[in-house]
Amino acid sequence: MSTAPQGTATGGPADAIVSIENLGVSFATDAGAVKAVDDVTLHVARGEVLAIVGESGSGKTVTAKTILGLLPETATASGAVILSDREGMRRHDVVAIDQKRLREIRGVDVAMVFQEPSTALNPVYTVGWQIMEGIRAHGEVSKQDAREKVIDILRRVGIPDPEHRVDHYPHQFSGGQKQRIVIAMALVLDPGLIVADEPTTALDVTVQAEILDLLRRCRDEFGTAIVLITHNMGVVADLADRVAVMYQGNVVEQADARTLFASPQAEYTKQLLAAVPYVGHGTVRAAERAAARPEGWAEQAPVVEAKGLEIEYPGRFGRAGFRAVHGVDFVIRPGEVLGLVGESGSGKTTIGRAIAGLTKVTGGSLRVLGHEMLGVRERQFRPVRSRIGFVFQDPASSFNPLLTIAECVAEPLVIHGRAANAREARSRVDELLEAVQLPRAYGNRYPHELSGGQRQRASLARALALEPELLIADEPTSALDVSVQARVLELFGELQREFGFASLFISHDLAVVDLLVDRIAVLYHGQLVEEGTSAEVLGAPADPYTQRLLASLPVPDPVAQAERRAELHRLRESA
Amino acid sequence: MTAATVAAPKRRLVDRLPVVHQLRQSVGLQRGMLVAGLVMVFVFVFTAIFAPLIAPFGFAQRSVDGESFGTQQPPSAEHWFGTTVGGYDVLSRVIWGTQTSILVIIVAVLLSIFIGIALGLYAGYFGGWLDRVLVVVCDAIYAFPSLLLAIVMAIVISGGQSSLWGGVLAAAISITVIYIPQYFRVIRAETVRIKAEAFVESAKVLGASNSRIVFKHVFRNATRTLPLIITLNSSEAILTLTALGFLGFGIEPTAAAEWGYDLSKAQSDVTSGIWWTALFPGLAIVFTVLGITLVGESLNDLADPRLRGRRRVAQAAGQVAATSVVPGGVLTAGPGGVEGLEPEETFDEHGIEVKP
Numbered sequence: 001m002s003t004a005p006q007g008t009a010t011g012g013p014a015d016a017i018v019s020i021e022n023l024g025v026s027f028a029t030d031a032g033a034v035k036a037v038d039d040v041t042l043h044v045a046r047g048e049v050l051a052i053v054g055e056s057g058s059g060k061t062v063t064a065k066t067i068l069g070l071l072p073e074t075a076t077a078s079g080a081v082i083l084s085d086r087e088g089m090r091r092h093d094v095v096a097i098d099q100k101r102l103r104e105i106r107g108v109d110v111a112m113v114f115q116e117p118s119t120a121l122n123p124v125y126t127v128g129w130q131i132m133e134g135i136r137a138h139g140e141v142s143k144q145d146a147r148e149k150v151i152d153i154l155r156r157v158g159i160p161d162p163e164h165r166v167d168h169y170p171h172q173f174s175g176g177q178k179q180r181i182v183i184a185m186a187l188v189l190d191p192g193l194i195v196a197d198e199p200t201t202a203l204d205v206t207v208q209a210e211i212l213d214l215l216r217r218c219r220d221e222f223g224t225a226i227v228l229i230t231h232n233m234g235v236v237a238d239l240a241d242r243v244a245v246m247y248q249g250n251v252v253e254q255a256d257a258r259t260l261f262a263s264p265q266a267e268y269t270k271q272l273l274a275a276v277p278y279v280g281h282g283t284v285r286a287a288e289r290a291a292a293r294p295e296g297w298a299e300q301a302p303v304v305e306a307k308g309l310e311i312e313y314p315g316r317f318g319r320a321g322f323r324a325v326h327g328v329d330f331v332i333r334p335g336e337v338l339g340l341v342g343e344s345g346s347g348k349t350t351i352g353r354a355i356a357g358l359t360k361v362t363g364g365s366l367r368v369l370g371h372e373m374l375g376v377r378e379r380q381f382r383p384v385r386s387r388i389g390f391v392f393q394d395p396a397s398s399f400n401p402l403l404t405i406a407e408c409v410a411e412p413l414v415i416h417g418r419a420a421n422a423r424e425a426r427s428r429v430d431e432l433l434e435a436v437q438l439p440r441a442y443g444n445r446y447p448h449e450l451s452g453g454q455r456q457r458a459s460l461a462r463a464l465a466l467e468p469e470l471l472i473a474d475e476p477t478s479a480l481d482v483s484v485q486a487r488v489l490e491l492f493g494e495l496q497r498e499f500g501f502a503s504l505f506i507s508h509d510l511a512v513v514d515l516l517v518d519r520i521a522v523l524y525h526g527q528l529v530e531e532g533t534s535a536e537v538l539g540a541p542a543d544p545y546t547q548r549l550l551a552s553l554p555v556p557d558p559v560a561q562a563e564r565r566a567e568l569h570r571l572r573e574s575a
Numbered sequence: 576m577t578a579a580t581v582a583a584p585k586r587r588l589v590d591r592l593p594v595v596h597q598l599r600q601s602v603g604l605q606r607g608m609l610v611a612g613l614v615m616v617f618v619f620v621f622t623a624i625f626a627p628l629i630a631p632f633g634f635a636q637r638s639v640d641g642e643s644f645g646t647q648q649p650p651s652a653e654h655w656f657g658t659t660v661g662g663y664d665v666l667s668r669v670i671w672g673t674q675t676s677i678l679v680i681i682v683a684v685l686l687s688i689f690i691g692i693a694l695g696l697y698a699g700y701f702g703g704w705l706d707r708v709l710v711v712v713c714d715a716i717y718a719f720p721s722l723l724l725a726i727v728m729a730i731v732i733s734g735g736q737s738s739l740w741g742g743v744l745a746a747a748i749s750i751t752v753i754y755i756p757q758y759f760r761v762i763r764a765e766t767v768r769i770k771a772e773a774f775v776e777s778a779k780v781l782g783a784s785n786s787r788i789v790f791k792h793v794f795r796n797a798t799r800t801l802p803l804i805i806t807l808n809s810s811e812a813i814l815t816l817t818a819l820g821f822l823g824f825g826i827e828p829t830a831a832a833e834w835g836y837d838l839s840k841a842q843s844d845v846t847s848g849i850w851w852t853a854l855f856p857g858l859a860i861v862f863t864v865l866g867i868t869l870v871g872e873s874l875n876d877l878a879d880p881r882l883r884g885r886r887r888v889a890q891a892a893g894q895v896a897a898t899s900v901v902p903g904g905v906l907t908a909g910p911g912g913v914e915g916l917e918p919e920e921t922f923d924e925h926g927i928e929v930k931p
C-alpha cells in the first residue's frame with residue numbers, strides 16, 4: 001500500500017463512524033509523566049449517541065479530544081483513532097495524521113460542541129460570520145450561498161427569526177441560544193460525528209432540557225452520531241443509546257443505556273449509580289425530623305427572618321441598578337434546614353451572601369440572629385459572625401493556598417480569640433477534622449494536596465469551628481463529582497443532626513436539596529414563587545415554574561426519563 | 576497531643592527557594608536562558624562584593640609608586656584593558672563600576688518597592704476615591720520621561736556635579752518615581768483579583784479584621800509577579816545611572832567609578848581608533864542588564880504553566896492517577912490537574928451564580 005496517501009487507514013467495524021483502538025495518552029507535567037488514557041477501545045456506530053461517563057480525571061475528555069486531534073503539545077498518544085466520513089468512503093487515523101489533513105477533516109467529518117457556549121463564540125464577530133468561517137474554510141462558497149446556508153442551519157437549530165439574527169453578536173443571545181449556535185456551527189458542514197463535551201453542564205436545568213432535545217434531533221433528523229461526554233447520569237439516561245463508563249483512564253463497562261441503568265455489571269458503575277441523588281429520597285427523613293420536633297418549636301424566634309427583602313446591585317454611573325432579589329419573605333427556625341432552589345440569576349446566592357453580610361440589603365427587612373441587616377455596620381455585625389458558618393461553592397478557591405489546612409481551620413478560632421494562634425488551636429482543629437472524617441495528619445497538608453471532596457469537608461470543619469447556630473451552604477457540592485457529592489451530603493446531614501444548627505442550603509439541583517432539607521423555597525427572577533415542605537414542593541408543585549423545573553430535571557433512569565420527557569412536552573405546550 | 580507534634584511535610588528547602596526551584600523546574604532553552612542570566616548576575620554581584628580584592632588599582636588612581644599610568648595607553652601586561660584619556664586604568668574602573676551599579680539597584684528597589692506595594696494593597700483592597708486618584712496619578716507619571724526627571728533630580732540633589740551618593744540617589748529617585756506606579760499597578764491588580772476569591776470572602780465571613788485579611792490572605796498571594804518587576808526595575812536603574820553619567824550629570828570620577836561617565840569621556844577616542852576605553856565599560860553595561868533581564872524573563876515564563884516548557888513523555892508513560900471513586904477521593908492530583916483537560920471552573924468567578 002505504498003501509494004496510499006498518508007493518514008488513511010483501515011480497520012475497525014465497517015459501520016463504525018469512529019473506532020478507537022488501544023488508545024493511550026500521556027501528559028508531561030511538572031511532576032513527571034501522567035497517563036490520562038490507558039488502552040481504551042471504543043466504537044461509535046453511525047447515527048448513534050455514545051455517552052462517555054466518568055468523574056473528573058477519568059480520561060473521558062482526553063479520549064474525546066483525541067478524536068478531533070485536539071490534544072495539547074504536552075500530550076503523547078499511542079494506538080489508533082480511525083475516523084470515517086459520513087459515507088464511509090474515507091478513513092483516517094487521527095493519531096498519525098499531519099496537521100494539514102487534520103484541518104481538512106475537522107468540521108467536515110467530525111465537529112465539536114464545547115461546554116461553555118459563552119467562551120466558544122468570539123464576541124467581536126457576528127454569529128453568522130463565525131458559522132460562515134467554517135463553511136468557507138472547506139471549499140469555495142460564495143458569500144451569498146454561505147449566508148443562506150447559515151440562515152437555514154440557524155432555523156433548524158431553533159433560533160427564531162434567523163434572517164435577522166444572523167447579524168447579531170454573541171452577547172445578544174441567551175446562554176441556551178448560544179449553545180444552539182455552537183451546535184449549528186458543528187452541524188453546518190453536515191459531519192457524520194459530533195463530539196459534545198459536557199454540552200449542558202454550564203446551562204440551567206430548563207435550558208438543558210431544550211438542548212438535549214436539540215441534540216436528539218441532530219441524531220434523528222441529521223443522522224449524526226454523537227459522542228457525549230458528561231458526568232451527569234440524568235443527561236445520559238435522557239439522550240444516550242449506548243454508554244461507556246470510564247474510570248482511571250480505562251473503559252470499565254460498555255452497554256446500551258437501558259441495560260446499564262437496569263443491571264450495571266462493573267462494581268464502579270454500581271457505586272456511581274448508587275451515588276446519584278434521586279428526587280424523593282429525602283422526603284421520608286424530612287418527615288421523621290418534623291415529627292420529632294418538640295411542641296412549640298414553630299413559635300421559637302426564627303434564626304433568619306426576611307420580610308419583603310430587596311437587594312439591588314448598584315448600576316454603572318447614570319444607569320439603574322440591577323434588582324437581584326425582589327420582595328422575598330421566608331423564615332429559618334432553629335435547627336431547621338431551608339433549601340433555596342433556583343436557576344442562574346434567580347438571586348439565591350445573593351440572599352445567602354446578604355445573610356452573611358457580604359452583600360448589602362437595600363430594602364425590606366432581613367433579621368439574622370436578632371440583628372437587622374438593613375443598613376447594618378460591619379463593626380456591629382462582626383461579633384455576630386462567630387455564630388454564622390459559611391461553606392463556599394468552590395472548595396478549590398475557598399482556602400488560602402499558602403496556609404495549611406490546620407491553619408485555615410484554626411482561622412475562626414484565632415480571629416474570635418478562642419486561641420492565640422494556629423498552634424494552640426491545633427487540638428480543637430484535630431477534633432474538627434475528625435468530625436468531618438479527615439485524618440488528623442491532613443491538617444499539615446496544603447489545600448492543593450487535598451482532593452475536591454476532602455477540601456469541601458475541611459471547609460465544613462472550618463465553618464463548624466465556632467459551633468455556629470446558622471450555617472449557610474452555597475452550592476457546597478456543585479463543583480464535586482457525583483460520588484464525592486454523595487459523601488459530602490451524607491456528612492452534612494450527620495453533622496446537622498449532631499450539632500443541630502439551622503441551615504440555608506443553596507442549590508440549583510432539586511435532587512440534592514431534597515436529600516437534606518426540611519423545607520424548600522423556589523426562587524425565580526428574584527422572587528419567591530413557592531415555599532413549603534419538600535413533600536409539598538416536590539410532590540405536588542403548585543407554581544408552573546416549579547412544575548417545569550421539576551420536569552426538566554433528568555432522572556438517571558432511561559425508562560422513567562422518557563415518561564418525564566413526555567410530561568415536560570405537555571407542560572411546555574400548555575404554557 | 577501526639578498529632579499536634581507531627582511535623583508539617585514541607586517541601587525540601589531547595590525546592591522552595593525562589594530561583595533554585597525554578598532552575599530545577601526548567602528544561603531546554605528556558606533553562607539555558609535562566610542559567611546564562613544567573614551566571615551573568617552572579618559574576619556581577621561577585622565582582623561588586625570583591626572589587627577591592629579583584630581590581631588591580633583604585634578607581635581614581637592615576638599613578639603607581641609616583642609613576643603615572645599615562646593616558647590612552649593601549650592594553651598591555653600592566654593595564655589589561657588600557658588606560659583612559661584621564662589616565663585611569665580601564666579594567667579597574669570597570670570592576671569598581673559594579674559597586675556603584677549594585678548600589679543604585681539596591682537603593683532604587685528599596686525606595687520603590689515598599690511604597691508601591693503599600694499603596695497597591697490599600698488601593699486594591701479598599702478602593703474608593705483614593706484608589707481612583709492614585710490610578711490617575713500613576714497614569715500621569717507614565718507620561719514622564721524618566722531621564723529628564725533624573726537630570727532634574729541630579730541638579731536638585733547636588734547641583735549637577737555629584738558625589739557618589741548624589742549620583743546614585745539621583746538615578747534611584749528618578750527610577751523610584753517611574754517604578755512606584757509599576758509595583759502599585761501589579762499589586763493593585765492582583766489584590767483586586769484576590770479580593771474576589773472565595774478564601775478572602777471566607778475570612779470576611781469569619782469576622783477577620785481588614786488588616787488581618789490584607790496581610791495574612793491578600794499580600795502573600797499577591798507577590799508572585801514581583802521578581803519580574805524587580806529585575807526590570809534593576810536594569811532600568813542601571814541604565815538611568817549610566818545615562819546620567821553619559822550626559823555629564825553623573826558621578827565625578829574621583830568619587831566613584833561609573834560606566835556611563837567613562838563612556839562619555841570615550842566618545843572622542845572612538846574616532847581616533849582608541850577602542851578600549853569605550854568597549855569595556857559598554858560591555859559591562861550590556862552584560863549586567865542582559866543578565867538581569869534574562870533572569871527576569873525566565874522567571875516570568877517559568878511561573879506560568881502555559882509558557883513553561885516540559886520534556887516530552889514516552890508513549891503510554893506514567894501512572895494513571897486515581898480518580899475520586901473512593902468515597903471522599905484520593906490524595907494525588909489526578910490528570911485533572913493538567914491544565915485544560917478538565918475545565919474546573921464552570922461557575923461564575925464573581926461567585927454570583929453556579930451551575931455544576
